[in-house]
Amino acid sequence: MSDNTDARDRYWQKTRNLTIVILVLWAFFSLFIPLIVSPLNNLTFLGFPLGYYMIAQGSLIAFVLLIVIQNWRQDAIDREFGFDEE
Amino acid sequence: MALMQGRFIDNIGRVYGLYTGGFLVFIILMAILEQLGVSANTIGVLFVAFTIGIYAVIGWLSRTMEVDAYYVAGRQVPAVYNGMATAADWMSGASFVAMAGGIFFGGYGYMAYIIGWTGGYVLVNSLMAPYLRKFGCYTVPDFIGTRYGGNLTRLFAVVVLVVASFTYVTAQIDATGTIAARVLQIPYSVGVWFGLLSILLCSMLGGMRAVTWTQVAQYIVLIVAYLVPVIWMSNVQGFGIIPHFTYGEAASTMRELEAQFGLNPPAEAIPGLSVLTTPHTSPVGALAEWRFITLALCMMAGTASLPHILMRYFTTPSVRSARKSVGWSLFFIFLLYFTAPALATLTKLQLLDPNLPTAVIGKPFEEVASLAWIQNWSSVGFLAIADQNGDGILQLNEFFMRPDIVVLATPEIAGLPYVISGLVAAGGMAAAMSTADGLLLAIANALSHDLYYKIIDPKADTAVRLIVARVLLVGIGAIGALIASLQLTSILGAVAWAFCFACSGLFFPLALGVWWKRANRQGALAGMFAGFVAGSAYLYYVYNGGTPWLGLDDVRFGIIGMAASLVAMVVVTLMTPEPDEEIQRMVDETRVPVGEPIIVHKH
Numbered sequence: 072m073s074d075n076t077d078a079r080d081r082y083w084q085k086t087r088n089l090t091i092v093i094l095v096l097w098a099f100f101s102l103f104i105p106l107i108v109s110p111l112n113n114l115t116f117l118g119f120p121l122g123y124y125m126i127a128q129g130s131l132i133a134f135v136l137l138i139v140i141q142n143w144r145q146d147a148i149d150r151e152f153g154f155d156e157e
Numbered sequence: 158m159a160l161m162q163g164r165f166i167d168n169i170g171r172v173y174g175l176y177t178g179g180f181l182v183f184i185i186l187m188a189i190l191e192q193l194g195v196s197a198n199t200i201g202v203l204f205v206a207f208t209i210g211i212y213a214v215i216g217w218l219s220r221t222m223e224v225d226a227y228y229v230a231g232r233q234v235p236a237v238y239n240g241m242a243t244a245a246d247w248m249s250g251a252s253f254v255a256m257a258g259g260i261f262f263g264g265y266g267y268m269a270y271i272i273g274w275t276g277g278y279v280l281v282n283s284l285m286a287p288y289l290r291k292f293g294c295y296t297v298p299d300f301i302g303t304r305y306g307g308n309l310t311r312l313f314a315v316v317v318l319v320v321a322s323f324t325y326v327t328a329q330i331d332a333t334g335t336i337a338a339r340v341l342q343i344p345y346s347v348g349v350w351f352g353l354l355s356i357l358l359c360s361m362l363g364g365m366r367a368v369t370w371t372q373v374a375q376y377i378v379l380i381v382a383y384l385v386p387v388i389w390m391s392n393v394q395g396f397g398i399i400p401h402f403t404y405g406e407a408a409s410t411m412r413e414l415e416a417q418f419g420l421n422p423p424a425e426a427i428p429g430l431s432v433l434t435t436p437h438t439s440p441v442g443a444l445a446e447w448r449f450i451t452l453a454l455c456m457m458a459g460t461a462s463l464p465h466i467l468m469r470y471f472t473t474p475s476v477r478s479a480r481k482s483v484g485w486s487l488f489f490i491f492l493l494y495f496t497a498p499a500l501a502t503l504t505k506l507q508l509l510d511p512n513l514p515t516a517v518i519g520k521p522f523e524e525v526a527s528l529a530w531i532q533n534w535s536s537v538g539f540l541a542i543a544d545q546n547g548d549g550i551l552q553l554n555e556f557f558m559r560p561d562i563v564v565l566a567t568p569e570i571a572g573l574p575y576v577i578s579g580l581v582a583a584g585g586m587a588a589a590m591s592t593a594d595g596l597l598l599a600i601a602n603a604l605s606h607d608l609y610y611k612i613i614d615p616k617a618d619t620a621v622r623l624i625v626a627r628v629l630l631v632g633i634g635a636i637g638a639l640i641a642s643l644q645l646t647s648i649l650g651a652v653a654w655a656f657c658f659a660c661s662g663l664f665f666p667l668a669l670g671v672w673w674k675r676a677n678r679q680g681a682l683a684g685m686f687a688g689f690v691a692g693s694a695y696l697y698y699v700y701n702g703g704t705p706w707l708g709l710d711d712v713r714f715g716i717i718g719m720a721a722s723l724v725a726m727v728v729v730t731l732m733t734p735e736p737d738e739e740i741q742r743m744v745d746e747t748r749v750p751v752g753e754p755i756i757v758h759k760h
Contacts, residue, residue, distance in 0.1 A: 083748050090283045097283075101276040101457060105269070105440075105449045112439050118405025120412075123438040126268045127498035128401065131275045131491050138282050138484045145480065154751045155477070 082152045089148065093141045100130040100137075166233060173238075176211075177377050183207060184381075188576045197575040201340040204579035205586055208378055209355045212371045212590070219363035219370050224619055227364030227626065228295040228602060230472040234369055239478075240485020242369045243469045245376035247274075247490055249325070250332025250589035251652040252497075253379060258563030260501035264435035269449045271494050273456025273656075278487040280461035282480060286470040288671040288747050290479035293754025294471065296599070297464035297663070298607040303756055304670045304747075305681040306740065308612050313685040315603050317662030318464045320689075322596045323637065325463075325655035329593035330356070330634075330641040333586060339537075339565075340582045346642050352590070353638040360594045361627055364602075368594045369472060375587035376489065382584020383493050383500075383564075390503045390571045394513065400499050407502050411437045414509045418518055418553040424545040429538075430557035437502065444708040451708075452653075455715035459656025462663040465592075465599035476750035504567045508556070515572055518553050525551045530569035534562065597637070601630040653712035654696070661692030661718020665726050673730075674744045680730025687725030692718025 104111075104125050111122035119127075149155040165172065187200050225231050234242070252274070259267040294300045297318060302311030333352025338345040359371040391400030396407065415436055423432045440446055460466065469486075470479045507515045517525045522544045525531060534540035541557040544550075558566075565585065568577040605626035610617055617625070666684050669676040695717040699705050709716055735741075743755055 079745065079749060086748070093279065093283055097276060097279040101272055101279075101453055102450050105272070105453065106446050108265075108446070109439055115409075116405070117402055119408050120438050123265070123408055124405070126265070126272060128495045130272055131495050134275050134279050135484070135487055135491050137279050138487055141279075141282060142480050142484055146477065149477070149750055154749060 078152055082148065082154065085148045085151075086145065089141065089144050093137055096137055097134070100125075100133045104130055166235070169235065169238060173373060173377065176374060180378065180381065184576065184580060187579060188574065191574055191576050197578070198342065200575055201579045201582055204583040205337070205340050208583045208587060209358075209590075212355070212374060212587075213358040215371045215374055216359040216362060216367045219367035221363050221366055222620070222623060224623065226366045227623055228471075228606065229468075230364075230366040230369045232472055233474055234472040234482075236473060236478045236482035237485050238373050239369070239469060239473055239482040240489050241376040242372035243466065243482065243486035244489035244493075245372040245379065245587070245591035246368075246469055246595035247466060247486070247592070248379065248493055248588050249592035249652060250329050250585060252493065253383065253588035254332055254336075254564050254585045255561050256494075257497045257500040257504070257567075258560035260498055261505055261563045262431045262433060262435070262558075262560045264437045265440055266435065266445065266449060268498065269452040270456060270653075271497060273453040274460060275487060275491060275494055276453065277457035277460025278483055278490070280457055281466070281470075282483040282487075284668045284672065285461050285467060286483050287476045287480050287750065289467055289667075290470050290473060291476050291747050291750060291754065293756045295468075295606050295756075296603050297467050297667070298603050299611075299756065300670065301663075301666055301681065301685075302607065302611065304740070304743065305666075305676075305678040305736075307678055310678055310681055310685075311607050311611060313682060313689075314663065314666070315607050317658065317685060317689050318603050319600055321463065321655045321658035321662070322465060322600045323633070324651055324658060325465075326593055326596040326600070326633075326637045327641045328651035328655075329589045329596065330637050331651075332589035333593065334638075334641060335561075336565075336582055336586050336589070340579075340586075349638045349642045352586075352593075353634050355586075356590050356593045356597065357631060357634055359590065360598055361630055364623075364626065365468075365472060365598060368598055369469075371594065372591045375591040378587040379584040379591075380489070380492060382580045382587070383496060385580060386568050386571070386573060386577055387496055387500045387503065389573055389577065390507065390567075391499070393571065394503060394506065394510075396503075400503065401495060404499055404502060407506055408438055410510065411502060411505065414506075418509065421554045423554045423557070425543070427541050427543070427557045430541055430559055432554045432557055433505075434554070437505070448708050448713070451713045451716050455660060455713055455719075456653070456656050458660035458664045458719060459715060462659040462667060463656065464603065464659075464663075465595040467667075468599060468602070469595070500564065500567065504563060504570060507571050509553075515570060517551055518556060520551055522549050522551050530566065533569070534558075534566055540566075593637075597630055597634050600633050601626055604629050604633075654714075657692060657696070657712070657715030657718065658689070660715040661722060662689035664688075664719055665722045669726060671744070671747055674741055675730060675735050676726065677730050677733055677736045677740075679733040680726045683729035684722045684726030688718045688722025691721035 108122035112120040114121040116124050191200055221227055256270060289300055292300050298311050298314035301314040330349055330352055334345055334349030337351045338348035360368050388398060396403045420434050422434055473479045473482050507513055509518050510516055511519060525542060539559045539562045542551055543555055545555050565581060568581060609625050610622050662685050666681045692714050696711055696714040699711045746755055
């Protein structure tokens, strides 16, 4: 197992970078959007006040997509390093 | 039995397809019975009895004496079904019964729960689930105990798990009791025991395997029950079949109506009931944004630390399917959560909008007082109207209601047939039962596997272990029902506490266990201890009338706990030697999705 330590390190680095990107986006939708709801409410989206829309639906949709994207990218990383299981 | 289980997995789509079809036929049958003049009470009883009967049958068919099946459902649950089971496990009486009501009365501020209880899954997927699945543990303390080593770490994790889950489970037993009491017309104290009995029917014989397959069935019931009334109201109000993208105007109308009727506190408050005083679409008051994100953060970190959720991902066949099933879980949860604000908005409009025939605000007082649903709910003390300014008109601040009943009362408020009320009661029962099952199993498994088998009697044989697990399950359930019958906090309050306890004690030890190789036993012990003690002490301080720091009240004590936990864990880890090579290699293995699990169970 020691000869592929290097591959494992690179695998983990890629996995970690992906996770960081996802968590930054997560923080944007879950922690930053709520800070700017009042100004967003002056805009309208599908007839909704935008701030309300983001909290009631928009951020939720973003969370679902974040997981889908993360799993898609992670699968690609797993395949690249031959860590995709049967 | 293994063969039967295999055949069942192959045909699983057909089995649950038939089940869903059968359930829809049952609803139609009930609607016909209602037309034929069968009484509303009988229909309610039939709904609850029929659904619980089905769960009990599934529980019986899934009985097992195998350790792997009992603890992790044989690790062969397909991702989609594990997603449904997790969604039912997750969505408790609080989500189903109390959340839309919370938004109805608490307005914008309450939606922090929606963000928290969905966003948390991004943390579960990023930080926890795939790695814990690779580890191959049976329980969450199993991970803590093996990763950091030592019985004391295992014991600390068991303590946090038991406190958090137990706080949560009493709220669920309370919810089953409330619904059973109302539908079956029995006293609440009897309802609680009836609820417990139904919960145990699903979990006792088959452990995780039985709970998994009943939870899938319960998800189907609860999601149908949640969506039908909303779709119905939306049609009546002219927002189309799928209101989610079209009720925008309703949210805007709400602002005008709020201005028209005025959001004022009542002249004379009625204890236990609320009037509408908070705006629906925007934050208001000092620190509103801060309060929103701190509550959301506690709920998100709590989601990623609650053992009854994490252990669901131990049941999948592989690391990849664990990740996939987190995605499905969030999708199925999302279906309900993005409906909750729509439900709150549409129900509120039914009451407020003068253009709708069901409106009561601004109508003559006598006319409203003679409505059947007002009388039904008033007679049990869940609702009240009082003409406090004596003008003969029902004002917005003269309409009092218990927030918990909004979802249950919505079909009546909107004038829907009683069959819908029966359906909603069955859905609420399914939501509370499925969560209670998962929680009771998490507690009993931690005590039987980690405390009894790993610490007290490592030589215990399989049969004894499984009997201990079942005795604990019944015992803990009974204690939960006893405490629930004391009715200490409202449904939503107790649930928020459970999240705060879990994230105070477990979030950083779990996350850093995977993500920080340097983290060692001393650090983990300090992190669990400091977080749990600081959080609990702060809760005690605030709950007994202490002035909250920075608006961090009793549902946000997880912020204090997590901060203490992180600081203690990092400082103590850095002051003590790094973990030995074996542990470091274990962490490396955890991070790679292929290969043998870390813990290989010997039976």
